[in-house]
Each structure stands twice: as C-alpha cells, then as structure tokens.
Amino acid sequence: MTDDSLGRPPGGTHRRRPAAPRRHGRWWAAGAALLVLAVAGCSNRVDIGAAGPTATQPAHSGGPLTVAVVTHGAPGDPFWSIVKNGAVQAGKDLKVKVTYQGSGVPQTQAQFIDAAVNQHVDGLVVSMANPDALKSSVERAVHAGIPVITINSGGDKSAEFGAITHVGQDETIAGRAAGARLADTGVRHAICVVHEAGNIGLTQRCQGAAQGLHGKLDTVQVNVNNLTQAQATIRAKLTADHSIGAVLTLNPAIATAAVAAESGTGSTAKIATFDLSGDVTTAIEQGQILFAVDQQPYLQGYLPVQMVKLYHDNANTVGGGQPVLTGPGFVTKANAARVADLAKRGTR
Amino acid sequence: MTDDTALLELRDVGKRYGPVIALADVSTAVRAGQVTCVLGDNGAGKSTVISLLSGVHRPDSGEILLDGAPMRFAGPRDALAAGIATVYQDLALVPLMSVWRNFFLGQEPTKRFGPIRRLDVRTARSVARTELRGMGIDLRDVDQPVGTLSGGERQAVAIARAVYFGARVLILDEPTSALGVKQAGTVLRHIAAARDRGLAVVFVTHNPHHAHPVGDRFLVLKRGRSLGDHTKGELSREDLTRLMAGGDELDELATELDRP
Amino acid sequence: MSAPAVRDERVAADHPVRRFLVRPELGALIGAVVVFVFFAVLSSTFRSAAGVANWLDPASTLGIMAVAVALLMIGGEFDLSAGVLTGTTGLAVTILATHFGLNVWLAVLLSLVLALAVGLANGYVVTRTKLPSFIVTLGMFLVLQGLNLGVTKLLTGNVLVGGLVGRSGFGSAHLVFASSVVLGGTYFKVSIVWWLVLTVLATLVLLRTRFGNWVFAVGGDAKAARNVGVPATRTTMVLFATTATAAWLVGTMTALRNTSAQADAGVGDELTFIVAAVIGGCLLTGGFGSAVGASLGALIFGMTSVGIVYAGWDADWYKLFLGAMLLLAVFANQFVRRYAERRRRS
Numbered sequence: 001m002t003d004d005s006l007g008r009p010p011g012g013t014h015r016r017r018p019a020a021p022r023r024h025g026r027w028w029a030a031g032a033a034l035l036v037l038a039v040a041g042c043s044n045r046v047d048i049g050a051a052g053p054t055a056t057q058p059a060h061s062g063g064p065l066t067v068a069v070v071t072h073g074a075p076g077d078p079f080w081s082i083v084k085n086g087a088v089q090a091g092k093d094l095k096v097k098v099t100y101q102g103s104g105v106p107q108t109q110a111q112f113i114d115a116a117v118n119q120h121v122d123g124l125v126v127s128m129a130n131p132d133a134l135k136s137s138v139e140r141a142v143h144a145g146i147p148v149i150t151i152n153s154g155g156d157k158s159a160e161f162g163a164i165t166h167v168g169q170d171e172t173i174a175g176r177a178a179g180a181r182l183a184d185t186g187v188r189h190a191i192c193v194v195h196e197a198g199n200i201g202l203t204q205r206c207q208g209a210a211q212g213l214h215g216k217l218d219t220v221q222v223n224v225n226n227l228t229q230a231q232a233t234i235r236a237k238l239t240a241d242h243s244i245g246a247v248l249t250l251n252p253a254i255a256t257a258a259v260a261a262e263s264g265t266g267s268t269a270k271i272a273t274f275d276l277s278g279d280v281t282t283a284i285e286q287g288q289i290l291f292a293v294d295q296q297p298y299l300q301g302y303l304p305v306q307m308v309k310l311y312h313d314n315a316n317t318v319g320g321g322q323p324v325l326t327g328p329g330f331v332t333k334a335n336a337a338r339v340a341d342l343a344k345r346g347t348r
Numbered sequence: 349m350t351d352d353t354a355l356l357e358l359r360d361v362g363k364r365y366g367p368v369i370a371l372a373d374v375s376t377a378v379r380a381g382q383v384t385c386v387l388g389d390n391g392a393g394k395s396t397v398i399s400l401l402s403g404v405h406r407p408d409s410g411e412i413l414l415d416g417a418p419m420r421f422a423g424p425r426d427a428l429a430a431g432i433a434t435v436y437q438d439l440a441l442v443p444l445m446s447v448w449r450n451f452f453l454g455q456e457p458t459k460r461f462g463p464i465r466r467l468d469v470r471t472a473r474s475v476a477r478t479e480l481r482g483m484g485i486d487l488r489d490v491d492q493p494v495g496t497l498s499g500g501e502r503q504a505v506a507i508a509r510a511v512y513f514g515a516r517v518l519i520l521d522e523p524t525s526a527l528g529v530k531q532a533g534t535v536l537r538h539i540a541a542a543r544d545r546g547l548a549v550v551f552v553t554h555n556p557h558h559a560h561p562v563g564d565r566f567l568v569l570k571r572g573r574s575l576g577d578h579t580k581g582e583l584s585r586e587d588l589t590r591l592m593a594g595g596d597e598l599d600e601l602a603t604e605l606d607r608p
Numbered sequence: 609m610s611a612p613a614v615r616d617e618r619v620a621a622d623h624p625v626r627r628f629l630v631r632p633e634l635g636a637l638i639g640a641v642v643v644f645v646f647f648a649v650l651s652s653t654f655r656s657a658a659g660v661a662n663w664l665d666p667a668s669t670l671g672i673m674a675v676a677v678a679l680l681m682i683g684g685e686f687d688l689s690a691g692v693l694t695g696t697t698g699l700a701v702t703i704l705a706t707h708f709g710l711n712v713w714l715a716v717l718l719s720l721v722l723a724l725a726v727g728l729a730n731g732y733v734v735t736r737t738k739l740p741s742f743i744v745t746l747g748m749f750l751v752l753q754g755l756n757l758g759v760t761k762l763l764t765g766n767v768l769v770g771g772l773v774g775r776s777g778f779g780s781a782h783l784v785f786a787s788s789v790v791l792g793g794t795y796f797k798v799s800i801v802w803w804l805v806l807t808v809l810a811t812l813v814l815l816r817t818r819f820g821n822w823v824f825a826v827g828g829d830a831k832a833a834r835n836v837g838v839p840a841t842r843t844t845m846v847l848f849a850t851t852a853t854a855a856w857l858v859g860t861m862t863a864l865r866n867t868s869a870q871a872d873a874g875v876g877d878e879l880t881f882i883v884a885a886v887i888g889g890c891l892l893t894g895g896f897g898s899a900v901g902a903s904l905g906a907l908i909f910g911m912t913s914v915g916i917v918y919a920g921w922d923a924d925w926y927k928l929f930l931g932a933m934l935l936l937a938v939f940a941n942q943f944v945r946r947y948a949e950r951r952r953r954s
Contacts, residue, residue, distance in 0.1 A: 039748075075924040101917055105873075107864050108913065111665055118658040129872040132770045133866030197757060197767040197872040221757060221767075223872075425837070440835040442828035445821075453825050454837035456818040464815045491627065543818040 023108050065123065066097045067308050070300065071111055071152070072199075073102040074225070078253055079297055083151070085346050086301025089126070094249075094309050106133030113137040116146075117225040123147050123308030125301075126163075126192070129152025129199045135161060147311045149304040153201035164311065165319030166253050168301050169295035169327035172202045175208020177328050178248060178272060178293050179217070185290070187245035187270065188215040191237055194259065195251045197225040202250050206272060207329035209248055217248075235261040238269060246270040252277035252292075259288045276331060278348055279341035282331055293325035294339075298347045339342050355380050355548040356401065356517050358430070361410035363396050373410070376567040376577045378517060383539060383549040386529070387592055388569035394552045398521055402434040403427030433515035434508045437522050443495030446486040447487060448476035448496045451509050461508060461518045480506045483538050487530055487542035500531035508537050510543060519550040520544055524558045536562050556592050560585040568592055627824070632889025633901030635941030639887060639933055640904045647915035654918040657794040664796065667910025668803035669858050671903045673801075674884035675810045676854035678902035679886050680847045682814070684894030685734060685741035685829035687851045689726065689748035691877030697723050697750050697859030699760055702769045702869035705778075710866075712777035716785075720856045726752070727852025731845035752876060760871045768867035778864075784863035785857075799861050803903070806854075809944070810899035823847065828895030858883070882932070884909060887937040908933055 032180035069087045073080030078080050084100045089097035099121075101112045106129070116124055124141050128134050131154040141148050142162035149156040150166045182190055190213060192206035210217040212290050220237055222230035234257065238244060247262070249255040255273035262269060273280060274293045282290040303324065310316040318324060333340050342348035354377035360547060363371040371393045374401045388394050399405045401536075403421030405544050411418045414430060421427045424434075427489040442451050449472075457468040457475075476490045481528060483504045487497075491594050493504060503523050510518050518538065543549050553559050559566065568575040574592055612727035628634070649657040654663070670800050673690060680687055697719045732747055734741045758765060772778055788795040794945035814820040822843045855874075863869045886892065887908060888901025912933065916926055 075922075075926075099920055100922075106868075106870070107669070107862060110665065113664060114662050114665075115653075115659075115914050118656065118662055119653045119918065130768060130770075130866065130868060131775075132868040135867075194767075197870060199777065200766075200768055203766060203768075233833055241610075273795075293879060428837070432649065436835065440834060442832050442833040444891075445824050446826040449821055449824065453821060453833065456821055458818060466812075467816075467818060467821065468814065579652045 001074075015223050017155055025181045042119075048162075052265060057083055064095055064097045065309060065312055066099070066106060066120045066121045067091070067123040067125060067305050068113075068119075068234070069098060069100045069125040069304075070109060070112045070116060071102040071127040072104055072106070073127070074104050075102060077102075077224070082297040082346055082348070085299035085306050086298035086303075088301075089347075090302040090305035090332075094306060095310055096305055098305060104129075108135040110134055113141060117141045117144050121142075121146060122312060123305070125149050125304040125308075127152040128157060128161075129196075129201065130154075131157035131161070138163070144204040149306055151300040151304055152251050153199060153282070154293075158323065159321060164307065164317050165321075166323035167188065167300050167307075167326060168323065170323065171204035172208040172211075174213035174274070174293050174295065174328035175205040175210075175328075178205075178274070179209035179212025179214075181212075181319060181330070182209075182246050182248070182270070182272060183213050183215065185246075185270065187213065189217075189241075189243050189251050190215065190246040190248055190269075191218045191234075191244055193222055193230070193234060193247065193249045193254055194221045195222050195249075197221060205250055212343065214232060222254065224251055224253060227253055230254055231257040231261045234258050235265060238262060238265045238267040242267065244269050246272060246290075249273040251275060255280050255289060255292070256283070259283055276343050278340065278344045281331065281336050281343045282348075284336040285340060287333065290332075292331045293327065294329040294331050294348070296329060296348070297326075299326040354378060354413070355415060356550075357413040357416075358397070358400070359411045359413065361400060361407045361412065363400060363405065363408050369570075371400075371407075371572045374567070374569065374572075375410075376565065376574075378550055380516070380548045380563040381546050383543050383562050383566040384552050385563035386550060386552045386566065386567045386569065387554065387556060387559055387588070388416045389554055391571065392554075392569040393572040394554070394569060395521075396520055397567075398434065398444060398550075398552055401517075401519055402432060408458060416508060422556040423607075424480075431509035431514060431516035432519065433513065433517070433520065434519040435503075436512075436525065436598060437525070439502055439504060439506045440509060441494045443500055444493055445488045446491045447474045447494055447497070447505060448482070451476040451479070451490075451512075475512070479512045480504060483508045483511075483541055484534075498531060500534040502604065503527075503535045503574045504538050507542055511542055515547060517550065519546045519552070522553050522554070523551075524555060529585055532558060554592075556585065556588045560588055610693060629944050629947065630673045631800060632891075632896060632898040634939070634944055635937040636888045636898075636904035636908070636938075638940050639937040640907050642936075643908050643915070644935065645762035647911060647919060649758050651724075651915070651918035651920075653876050654915055657792065659914075659918065661794050661796045661908045663914040664800045664907075665910070666913055667907045668746040668797065668799040669861065670880065670884060671803040671906035671911050672799070672806055672854050672858055673851075673881045673887070674902040674906040675807055675899045676851040677881040678888060678890050678897050678899055679810060679814065679823060679883035679896060680851050681882070681890045681892070682827045683823045683844060683847045683895040684830065685844060685847065686745060686882070687730065687848065688745040688852045688878045689730065690743065690745075690748050690753055690855050690881055691874040691879075692752045692756065693723060693726055693852060693855035693872030693874065694859040694862065695756050695875065696726070697754055697856045698863035698869040698873055699769065699859075699871065701860055702772055703760065703763055705775045706769060706771045707763055709775075712772070712781045714777070716781060716860050719860060720853070723852040723859075724849055727855075730852070731848035734848070735841045735844050736937055740912040749878065756873075764924045767871040768868060769870075770865065772867040781860075782864050797865075802857065802861075803906075807903045808900055814899055819843070819846070836929065869952045883934055887934055889941055905937070908937070931954065 007174045010326050014306055069121050071080055080102060087098050087100060103109045110133060111310050117140055126138060138148055138161045148163040150163045152168045155166040155168055192209055194202050194206060197201055206219050222233050247258050250273050251260050272288045274288045276292050280289060280292050284292060307318050339348050356378040358374055361371060361374050376384060386394055386397050400407050403424045403426050406420060452472050457471050458465050459468045459545050460466060473490050479485055485501055485504045523535050536558060539549055539551060563580060565579050566588060567577045647851045653659045677687060677690055698721040700722050704710045704718055705712045730745055731746045740825045760769060787798050789798055789801060822838045825838050826843045830840050884905030885902045887905035888898055890897030912929055913926060
C-alpha cells in the first residue's frame with residue numbers, strides 16, 4: 001500500500017497567487033520611498049551656500065562656523081519656529097552654518113547635544129526645560145571646548161553648567177509684571193493655563209503672576225499638542241466658575257484657543273498671554289486679547305549665533321556672567337498694528 | 349489481540365443537560381487493539397459520549413468502567429492521566445508553530461534543572477520525526493509550521509502525539525469529516541496503525557463508509573438512544589448504512605420519491 | 609512504510625538557506641543594515657566610535673521595552689500602558705527618594721512593586737474578562753496618565769520632580785542603572801549592556817524553554833494550547849508582568865540619568881514599542897515573532913533619530929523616515945517569507 005501523503009504539496013494544489021505584478025509594485029514603492037527621503041533630506045539642510053565641504057569633518061579648517069541649536073521644542077511648535085527663524089537668519093547674515101533640532105523628551109535632547117559635540121560644532125545653543133537631565137551633556141560640551149549659550153529656560157543653572165550666558169526672559173519677573181498688569185485692570189481671580197508639563201519656566205511664570213496679582217491664581221493643565229482638548233478645558237473652567245476675571249495663557253496657540261473657548265460662555269474674563277503669533281496680534285488689535293508678554297523669541301535664536309561668532313572671531317563674551325534679557329516686552333492695542341505685520345512674517 | 353476485560357466500557361449510561369436528555373441507556377465496550385466506532389447523525393449524542401469518556405462531564409446514570417473498575421473522572425486532566433487521549437476536531441494544533449513544537453506542546457522534554465532548565469530540542473526533533481515516520485509520514489522538515497501540512501498530515505501529527513504520550517485509549521472526534529476522499533483514506537490508515545500498536549480506539553463519525561472498513565465494533569446512536577452495539581461480523585456495510593439512515597424509514601422514503 | 613533514503617539527502621541540502629529566509633528577524637536585519645549604510649555614507653561621525661555610542665543609547669532604552677512588548681505580542685496580547693508606565697515608575701522612584709526621603713534603592717524596589725501591581729492588574733483583567741487587551745491596557749494607560757499628573761502635583765505641587773543627586777543610595781544606584789562604560793576611550797551608556805543581556809535572555813527563553821513554547825502556543829491558538837494542558841492564564845500573567853518590569857527598568861534608568869522625573873514622560877512611546885516589534889517580525893495577531901527582531905527594530909529607530917542629526921536634516925522628517933522604514937521592513941519580511949514558503953513546496 002502506498003502512502004499517498006508523500007509527494008504531494010502540502011496544503012493542496014488549488015491555491016494560486018497573482019505573484020508577479022504585486023511583487024514589482026512593492027519594489028517600486030520601496031524605491032519611491034527611498035527617493036523621497038533622499039530628496040527630503042537634501043532640500044531641508046539648514047545651511048549656507050558656502051562653497052565648502054559638507055559637514056562630515058570638523059569645520060575648523062577654513063570652512064564656515066557651525067552652530068547647533070538644540071531645544072526642547074517639539075517640531076511644528078509656532079513659538080520655536082520663530083526662534084529657529086532667528087537662528088537661520090543669523091546664519092545667513094553672518095555666514096554661519098546653523099542646524100536646529102528639538103525634542104520635548106529630555107533624554108532625546110541630551111542625545112542630540114551629544115551628537116553635536118561628536119560633530120565638533122563651533123557653538124551650542126541649548127534651551128533647558130529640565131536642566132538636571134541635560135547637565136552631563138552640556139558639561140561634556142563645555143569640557144570639549146565648545147562655547148555653550150543657553151536660551152529660553154533654565155537660566156538659573158546656566159552659569160553653573162559652564163555656559164557663557166543665558167539669553168531669554170526671566171520668567172518670574174515677567175510673570176510678576178503680567179500679574180501686576182492684570183491687577184491694575186481690577187482682576188482678583190485668574191487662571192494660568194500651563195501647556196507643557198515639566199517645564200519649570202512655565203511654572204515660574206504662573207508663580208510670578210500669582211505674586212504680581214495679589215489675588216487668587218489657579219493653574220490649569222492642558223496639552224499644547226491637542227488644542228481642541230485645551231479649548232474644551234478652558235471653556236469648562238470658565239463656565240464652571242464665573243468669578244474668574246482673567247485667563248492667562250503661556251503660549252500663542254493656547255491664547256487663540258482661549259479666545260475661541262470664551263465666546264458663547266457669557267464670561268467677560270480678560271485674556272492675556274505670553275508670546276506672540278499673527279493671530280494673537282490680530283486679536284489684540286480687535287480687543288479680544290488684552291496684552292501679550294513678548295519675550296522676543298527671534299532674539300533668542302539670532303543673538304546666540306552672533307555671540308558664538310564673536311566669541312570665535314574676537315574672543316568676546318556677552319553678559320558679564322549675567323543673563324541677557326529679551327523680555328518682558330508688552331504688546332498692547334497701542335503697538336499691535338506694527339508688531340502684527342512683523343508677526344505675520346514669523347519673526348515676532 | 350483481544351482482551352476479555354474491556355479497557356473502557358459504558359454500561360447503561362445516561363446524561364441530561366437540564367431538560368434535554370442527551371443520552372439514555374447506552375452501552376458499548378472498547379478493547380485494546382480494537383476500534384470501536386460511534387456512529388450517528390447530527391444530534392445523536394456522539395459529542396456527549398466523547399465528553400463522558402474524556403472526563404469533561406460525568407454521567408447521570410449508569411457506569412463507566414476503566415479496566416473493569418468503575419471510575420469517576422474529575423476533569424479532562426484525570427482522564428489524560430489515566431491514559432485516555434482525545435483528539436478533537438480542531439486538533440489542538442497551533443498552525444504557526446513547527447511540527448516538533450506542536451508535538452511536544454504541554455509536555456516538552458527538558459534537560460538540566462532549576463533556573464537553567466532548557467528545552468531538549470534535539471530529542472524533540474528526532475522523536476517527532478521518528479513517531480511521524482511510524483505513522484507513515486516522512487516530513488521533509490519537522491521545523492515547518494503545522495499550518496503548511498495537509499489535513500491528513502495534521503491528523504497524523506495529532507494521533508502520533510497522543511500515541512507517543514502513552515495513551516491507552518484514543519478517542520477521535522470526527523477526524524475524517526472535513527477531509528476529501530483520499531485524505532480520509534490516509535487517516536483511516538493512521539487509525540489502523542494506532543490500533544496495531546495496541547491502543548483501544550474510539551472512532552466517532554457520521555460516515556458509515558469510513559467506519560466500516562476499520563471498525564471492530566459499532567455503536568449506532570439516534571437521538572441519544574442506542575440502535576445497537578454490534579461487532580463487525582454481525583453487520584455488513586449496507587446494514588450499517590441502513591441502520592444509521594433509519595432503515596425502514598428510508599425504504600418508505602424511496603417509495604415516496606420514486607417516479608410513478 | 610518509511611521513505612527511501614534519497615529523499616533525506618535532498619532535505620538536508622535545502623535546510624540552512626531556507627530556514628534562514630523564514631526567520632522573523634530577517635526584515636529587521638535588512639532594514640538595520642540599509643539604515644546603517646545609508647547614514648554611514650552621509651556622515652563619518654555617524655560611524656565613528658562616539659557616533660555609535662550616541663545612537664546605541666536611544667536604541668537601548670527603546671530596545672528593552674520593544675523586547676518585552678514583542679514577547680507579549682507573540683503571546684497574543686497588547687500593552688498600551690507600557691509607555692506611560694515608564695513615566696510612573698520614574699516618578700515613583702524620584703518622589704519616594706526626594707519627597708519622602710527614602711533611600712534610593714528602597715525607592716527603586718517599591719517602584720518595582722508598583723510596576724508589578726500594574727502589570728498583574730492588566731493580566732488579571734485580560735484573562736478574567738476575556739476583553740481585548742488593546743482595550744484593557746488602553747484604559748490602564750489613561751488611568752496612569754491621570755495618576756502621573758495628579759499625584760505628582762498633589763504631592764509636590766510641581767510637574768517636574770528633581771533633586772535625586774546626593775540622596776542616600778543615589779551613587780550606587782546611578783552606577784548600576786545610569787552610568788557609562790568606557791570602551792576604548794568612548795563612553796557607552798550602561799543601558800546598552802542591559803539591553804543586550806535582556807535580548808539574549810529573552811531569545812533563550814522564547815526559543816529554548818518550555819515557557820517560550822507556551823508563549824508561541826497561547827499567541828497562536830489559545831484554545832488549542834489549553835486543550836493540551838498549557839497553563840494559558842499563567843503564561844499571559846507572566847507576560848504582562850514582564851512588560852511591567854521592563855517599564856520599571858527603563859523608568860528607573862531614565863530617572864537616575866536625568867536625576868529627575870517629568871509628569872508627562874513616556875506618553876506616546878507605547879506605539880513605538882509596537883512598531884519596533886512589528887518591524888522585528890511580530891504579527892499583530894500573535895503566535896509569531898522574535899526578540900532579536902524587536903531589538904533590531906529598536907536599533908533602526910535609534911540609528912534614525914540620531915542619524916538624521918548627523919546628516920544635518922530637519923528633524924521634522926524623522927516620522928516620515930520611520931514610517932517608510934516600517935513599511936519597508938514589513939514588506940521585506942512578507943516577501944521573503946512567501947518566497948521561502950513557495951520554495952518549500954516545490
């Protein structure tokens with residue numbers, strides 16, 4: 001007796017697949033994907049058309065200076081894109097090669113700093129939302145002889161880590177000023193909308209505002225990556241508590257959300273914000289937002305690049321060990337129109 | 349060789365599920381080296397017989413005797429420990445896993461002890477290959493996923509597994525029902541192979557054409573009752589078919605359907 | 609009844625190549641090599657020792673989680689709370705050591721207990737209610753996300769808890785979890801060592817132990833596995849405890865390295881772990897996959913996130929690149945496996 005389970009293809013012979021066309025389609029897709037990536041990467045190099053070699057070697061020997069800007073801002077954040085614009089413009093004006101990387105995860109930001117140090121950049125510009133997490137990487141940069149300038153957050157640890165100076169706004173001072181301004185208009189109870197958990201700068205703003213207000217200040221947590229949700233949260237707060245006299249936001253996108261949140265709730269709470277955008281200046285012009293505290297992020301991108309160049313060319317250090325303050329500046333109905341044009345350019 | 353004491357015996361067994369009488373007064377015996385077929389149409393009570401023999405449920409009346417002594421299984425693990433292996437229709441094979449892994453699933457051979465106890469892969473592979481060869485299957489590769497085997501080959505793996513792990517009684521739940529003619533033939537050969545190795549086989553099916561060639565004893569069920577417990581000598585294939593289909597009823601039906 | 613000897617000889621010749629081609633990690637291996645060559649060509653720093661240490665770092669913390677998540681996925685379940693749990697454990701360590709003044713090692717131990725409680729809760733609900741683990745762990749994800757923020761603010765008034773440096777036990781704990789190993793003048797984070805050891809361990813368990821066999825079985829067909837006596841419930845519980853322990857390890861490492869913990873840590877990472885596991889050959893339906901593959905997937909992520917910096921690209925393209933990598937790796941896996949199966953039948 002023969003055993004006919006041998007010699008037959010398992011699973012039966014009736015299954016057939018359309019082999020050729022689908023396989024080729026997959027290869028085309030793969031090739032296209034690689035092509036897109038290569039083009040995408042090339043077209044987004046943030047550097048100047050100096051006729052020098054691409055940065056695979058340390059750029060010291062005659063080529064342009066390289067400055068790495070590594071922030072804690074997520075890609076796509078409107079505030080940080082102004083900082084980036086400032087840095088990029090400084091690079092163009094001063095013929096410096098500027099690269100920009102950002103991540104809200106401290107460990108990732110540290111890895112980006114390490115990468116910059118490995119590439120022997122000529123200057124490092126870092127924002128320190130979580131200074132402790134970046135300490136070893138920043139100190140490693142300093143140790144490697146790279147001039148470090150901190151911007152925006154972490155100013156109180158800047159000198160301790162060995163940075164040349166800090167360019168930014170003292171958040172507590174700015175907060176106090178904002179709180180005081182609100183108090184001047186008769187506000188006794190305000191909410192402070194924090195949009196980024198883990199950022200001490202934002203906490204300092206709210207704490208400063210509480211001090212300046214001499215009234216009641218509640219903090220409300222939202223996520224800047226989910227503006228619809230943020231709007232709903234603010235609206236809920238306004239509807240639930242009618243004693244709120246002002247909403248103080250810390251980010252232009254959140255400010256716009258707050259304006260939308262308030263409409264239709266019957267609340268007459270004033271809205272004020274930190275930081276600018278085109279929408280915010282328009283809203284100030286129209287009277288929907290009372291004022292904006294401007295820390296001039298463009299300067300936080302531009303000035304450090306200039307400082308690095310001066311450090312290299314002329315051994316200059318700026319600040320004398322103290323921070324270089326870019327704010328608070330106040331944008332109100334009085335000066336909003338002028339600033340509005342500039343904000344639409346993405347530089348204010 | 350037949351033993352006079354049956355390995356497994358059902359004596360006037362009855363089972364109810366709530367108000368439904370699944371089985372009533374059913375008797376049969378299963379002997380080592382013999383195949384007992386349990387036949388019946390859908391709803392006849394075949395699954396209930398399996399669940400009683402494999403220890404999933406307990407009978408409400410009558411007795412189940414193992415080696416002549418009445419026994420009461422607390423659950424399927426008890427039955428398994430007593431040497432009663434059941435191969436269900438879904439075969440309890442994991443399609444994505446290799447043949448040898450499936451073969452030894454739940455009873456993997458190991459070497460060394462304690463925290464560094466490891467699978468004895470070499471033994472597992474060679475034993476799986478040998479046992480399958482004993483069932484007439486020579487697999488190119490015992491590492492191939494079980495899902496790539498034909499239905500008949502998969503049955504062989506399930507049966508070979510039960511045989512290897514010391515089953516004395518092998519209960520097969522409708523092994524040929526989902527297969528084509530040729531593959532069903534293969535499975536019947538496997539059943540014969542298991543029988544020849546001295547196991548007592550309970551072959552549950554609704555197909556008398558499959559049951560007759562390989563069976564030594566036939567229990568025909570209809571709606572929970574036994575239509576007879578016959579040995580092979582007493583029954584031809586036509587008799588068996590007729591018994592299952594309802595005998596006289598079928599004659600009447602034939603007359604009714606005949607063209608005038 | 610046995611086959612003629614001729615067939616056996618043909619079988620032996622066919623084996624090694626085909627067996628290699630159907631391995632689940634092949635797609636990930638190809639992907640990793642392609643990505644490495646791609647960036648190595650673009651940047652000499654990428655392939656330097658310092659560069660390698662740089663991109664092995666994110667690969668390691670991601671890899672530890674990817675391996676654990678891969679084991680769970682092979683076992684047929686998902687854990688969407690794994691990412692946020694790394695935040696919870698890090699916060700637990702930091703708060704216990706700073707706010708409550710406990711010795712860092714004690715804080716680390718209590719954090720492990722907390723992680724195991726979460727993992728076993730996940731496992732218990734999944735095995736008891738038979739609800740899809742996707743849903744159950746999604747619920748846990750939201751719970752933990754809320755707890756991370758709420759409890760941290762309640763206890764410390766802040767969303768960033770710092771000050772681990774100088775606490776009793778910090779030095780030794782930092783040494784074990786967050787220090788660097790010097791190799792030929794370059795500093796490699798110790799998490800890389802943990803990652804490699806855990807990958808080897810996971811592979812051994814998966815392929816060379818009874819438990820590993822059970823994992824494949826429970827993921828492939830839980831009913832069949834139970835029918836042959838595999839302890840399915842226990843297996844699933846152990847797998848959830850494994851992802852929780854991995855989350856504890858990564859959370860502890862991060863807290864000790866950053867000497868602080870953030871309330872929003874880990875959120876969003878859970879999908880990255882799953883993507884790394886899928887690149888590594890894990891099927892979403894379970895029953896198939898590889899720990900080595902998941903590690904290779906994590907390696908691809910690590911090389912990409914840092915490689916983009918070395919190549920001077922805009923980091924905005926990171927996600928696009930990753931998406932393309934994922935699709936490429938999965939296509940490669942499928943293509944090669946189908947090819948190998950077809951050859952088997954001829």
